[in-house]
Amino acid sequence: MQGNDDMNQMKTADAAVPEEARGLDIHAHADVSNYETTGDPLLDNPKMSARNVNVYYGEKHAIMDVSLDIGGNEVIAMIGPSGCGKSTFLRCLNRMNDTIPICRVKGDIQLDGEDIYHSRQDTVLLRARVGMVFQKPNPFPKSIYENVAYGPRIHGLAHNKIEMDEIVENSLRRASLWEEVKDVLDKPGTGLSGGQQQRLCIARAIAVSPEVILMDEPCSALDPIATARIEELIDELKERFTIAIVTHSMQQAARVSQRTAYFHLGKLIEVGQTKQIFTNPQHELTENYITGRFG
Amino acid sequence: MSNETYKNTALIQASLKKRYAREKRFQWMGRFAVFLGFLFLFILLFDIVGKGLPAFTQQYLLIDLDLSADALDVAPDADAEALSRANYAGVIKSSLRDMFPEVKSRSDKRMLYRLVSVGAEYELRDRVMADPALVGTRQSLWLLAHSEAASYLKGQVDPNSPEAERRVKDAQITWLDQLHADERTKSGFNTQFFTAGDSREPELAGIRVALYGSFLTLAVTFLLAFPIGVCAAVYLEEFAPTNRLTDLIEININNLAAVPSIVFGLLGLAVFINFFEFPRSAPLVGGIVLALMTLPTIIITSRAAIQSVSPSIREAALGVGASKLQAVFHHVLPVAMPGILTGSIIGMAQALGETAPLLMIGMVAFIMDAPAGVTDPATVLPVQVFLWADSPERGFTEKTSAAIMVLMGFLIMMNALAIYLRKRFELK
Ligand SMILES: Nc1ncnc2c1ncn2[C@@H]1O[C@H](COP(=O)(O)OP(=O)(O)OP(=O)(O)O)[C@@H](O)[C@H]1O
Ligand SMILES: [Mg+2]
Numbered sequence: 088m089q090g091n092d093d094m095n096q097m098k099t100a101d102a103a104v105p106e107e108a109r110g111l112d113i114h115a116h117a118d119v120s121n122y123e124t125t126g127d128p129l130l131d132n133p134k135m136s137a138r139n140v141n142v143y144y145g146e147k148h149a150i151m152d153v154s155l156d157i158g159g160n161e162v163i164a165m166i167g168p169s170g171c172g173k174s175t176f177l178r179c180l181n182r183m184n185d186t187i188p189i190c191r192v193k194g195d196i197q198l199d200g201e202d203i204y205h206s207r208q209d210t211v212l213l214r215a216r217v218g219m220v221f222q223k224p225n226p227f228p229k230s231i232y233e234n235v236a237y238g239p240r241i242h243g244l245a246h247n248k249i250e251m252d253e254i255v256e257n258s259l260r261r262a263s264l265w266e267e268v269k270d271v272l273d274k275p276g277t278g279l280s281g282g283q284q285q286r287l288c289i290a291r292a293i294a295v296s297p298e299v300i301l302m303d304e305p306c307s308a309l310d311p312i313a314t315a316r317i318e319e320l321i322d323e324l325k326e327r328f329t330i331a332i333v334t335h336s337m338q339q340a341a342r343v344s345q346r347t348a349y350f351h352l353g354k355l356i357e358v359g360q361t362k363q364i365f366t367n368p369q370h371e372l373t374e375n376y377i378t379g380r381f382g
Numbered sequence: 383m384s385n386e387t388y389k390n391t392a393l394i395q396a397s398l399k400k401r402y403a404r405e406k407r408f409q410w411m412g413r414f415a416v417f418l419g420f421l422f423l424f425i426l427l428f429d430i431v432g433k434g435l436p437a438f439t440q441q442y443l444l445i446d447l448d449l450s451a452d453a454l455d456v457a458p459d460a461d462a463e464a465l466s467r468a469n470y471a472g473v474i475k476s477s478l479r480d481m482f483p484e485v486k487s488r489s490d491k492r493m494l495y496r497l498v499s500v501g502a503e504y505e506l507r508d509r510v511m512a513d514p515a516l517v518g519t520r521q522s523l524w525l526l527a528h529s530e531a532a533s534y535l536k537g538q539v540d541p542n543s544p545e546a547e548r549r550v551k552d553a554q555i556t557w558l559d560q561l562h563a564d565e566r567t568k569s570g571f572n573t574q575f576f577t578a579g580d581s582r583e584p585e586l587a588g589i590r591v592a593l594y595g596s597f598l599t600l601a602v603t604f605l606l607a608f609p610i611g612v613c614a615a616v617y618l619e620e621f622a623p624t625n626r627l628t629d630l631i632e633i634n635i636n637n638l639a640a641v642p643s644i645v646f647g648l649l650g651l652a653v654f655i656n657f658f659e660f661p662r663s664a665p666l667v668g669g670i671v672l673a674l675m676t677l678p679t680i681i682i683t684s685r686a687a688i689q690s691v692s693p694s695i696r697e698a699a700l701g702v703g704a705s706k707l708q709a710v711f712h713h714v715l716p717v718a719m720p721g722i723l724t725g726s727i728i729g730m731a732q733a734l735g736e737t738a739p740l741l742m743i744g745m746v747a748f749i750m751d752a753p754a755g756v757t758d759p760a761t762v763l764p765v766q767v768f769l770w771a772d773s774p775e776r777g778f779t780e781k782t783s784a785a786i787m788v789l790m791g792f793l794i795m796m797n798a799l800a801i802y803l804r805k806r807f808e809l810k
Binding site: 188 | 624692693694695696697698699700701702703704705708712713716717
């Protein structure tokens, strides 16, 4: 009896994890072979636009015919079950997938109307304009200062030490890490806690002032306080930048984003204003997901 | 349900004992293996150090020398030129005869002269030439003992063993005992071992040429193999496309690492000496040959080190807009550097101990003068060890072990360097 009680408690504690582990099986809804994205994925004057994007990992078809626009100065949230291709799609937007030899990207992706997969597109410039915060915190094994200063340094954004110090401090402040690390800037960034590392990575990404910031679950390792700060930061950043954020937290998507895109098994199922998606989802799969019926 | 649970617990408990026993057994086996390894290492070290240590001391004999112009066979006001050709050997011999007037027969006299090293006459010449005022005086000077006499003085010869079995004869033992009783023997640190080149006389032989040769050879090896090896590893690991050609190259590099070193020696002989006509016996050719031999090791270990760097670091660098080259040189290489250095130093240590390929390119010559550059003839430490180990004289046996001690000293230093560099790179 005792054991059973424990089991039940664990299930409720697990409720935050929208994985296959819970309740219904997402694969039961896997038949998305003829579908059209519900809602309107296209915008008038997009910052970035993706058209008919298909991504393959070797034989595996990871993204299927996704078209989606990202407007200037907007925050777009991408949600969906684990393994549905959110990270893959995000990584297409700054050609990070180029680093995976077996990965092939088909389709057309533009930044300010220019094809980023064009053979003349410089990936260095692209990635300076479209920054990224990765799913797993990955600080350089160098000092905290150097982590933040690295981007500005290779791009020549600071002309002297004072300017560099300023960039580093500003970036760390905006990532709400400054107070914690201001006295240990020369300590290795890898010595920070997981959540601090992720904020360091955010500071590193904003230090080069990209036009678009891609965030892959930036808060998955953070406590509620740091999460709230990051969300504030996102609010603040959208004044100047465009942000695409992948998140598993429905509340977070609802709080920070203007538009939300729901992915499912490599397909873009539904796009719409965040409010509409969460209050009145049009597609059955979207509804199932946000109401937690997948488990 | 709960019954089931208890049953499982009982099952697990029953298996625990066995599992722990297995773990214990494994641990003991491991300890035994480590102990055995250390034991052999200790025996080896003990043997080498025991044999080699006496080589670091020299024996001297105090001889009363008659340095009169007559005895030296020069005019009283002889100039330097004449002094350099004076009869120092004669002076030493007659002085020895004076000290032991009872020695009469020719063969006994020859044995008497053998107490003092043939190098003593040159030492005496240098002293007299440095201070010509010595001419015409009588001096008691410490002269270097012959290696056979020295070995008796060091206690390496059992005087009770049959005379035919030892090189120090009974008569010599009597004289040496007498000198010892008169406090006319002393031992001192053997600086000559480090400052002299090779010699046919064990007490005069030193490793200076071999030290210089090893240093120059390794410098050439390192300057060639390290940059080329690391660049090749970086290219193959980070930039090269994966296709048939790179697969073939990879297989060949792995095979090269297993090629016997003497083959590289043959290659060096055929290509560098016969075809390019580089000088024989030179550290330049030795270094090139050893570099070829070390390259596969460096490439393979460097690739492994680069491979083990987490890809997330590369992604992080690329993500802020670093070019591929910047990502590699700013982030991947510093992380991989400890591994690369360890591999390179292992390769260099191999090269330091290599003999066979150097024999092929003639670095086995008898050389007395230290090389001034990479094209001068030289030998290297392991070849010197090889040469001395081949000599029958007892004096060379201890030199062999002493040279091995020096060689091992360098290996330890190289490893210490590797550890130091590792620590430094890891701190950053
Ligand atoms: N490097 C890779 N090689 C092969 N397949 C991959 C690779 N990366 C991702 N995939 C596959 O592509 C699909 C989409 O993966 P992706 O990482 O985009 O999912 P995700 O939506 O980000 O999931 P999560 O929420 O768990 O991060 C998965 O089925 C995964 O197995
Ligand atoms: Mg992901």
